[in-house]
Amino acid sequence: MNFFRHRRRTVVGPPALALLIAVSGCSSADDSASAAVPSPGAGGTKLCRELDRVLPAEVDDQDRRDPEPASALTAGWGDPAIILRCGVVRPSKMDDPEADGVEVDGVGWLLEKQDDGSFRFTTTLRKAYVEVTIPEGRTADGMAPLVDLAPAIKKAVPEGIAD
Known part of the structure; x- marks a missing residue:
């Protein structure tokens, strides 16, 4: 029974x-990547939406694979993903006169190495802050992702000081 x-x-x-x-x-x-969606003001959002329209389909020879949740303020390429977030808050590290910076094809970047081995770059002197995170497994190509992103950033996010 x-x-x-x-x-x-x-x-x-x-x-x-x-x-x-x-x-x-x-x-x-x-297994798509995830990224916190920034919440800039109206002006920053407009610039970020324009940036989303002109971003390249490939970065560092990797196809675009946007992170979750879907947003015009975030983008991603490859796996592990290179993540772009537009309209982020100004990093406090920009106040440090000893902070590392680099210019790539006319776009200035604050460089921050993260505890997990990734690198975070944030644009400087632009009307909206654009952050790009390159995971540790993708850092061998150096600044190649920033070279690929520079034309779109120069086209969509004018030079100046973000609000």
């Missing part, structure tokens, strides 16, 4: 099991 009860439970179980597999399959198959 226990055998039949057990079999009966397994008959009821497959639909639930199938649903569980489908749900977990969706989440495990969805």
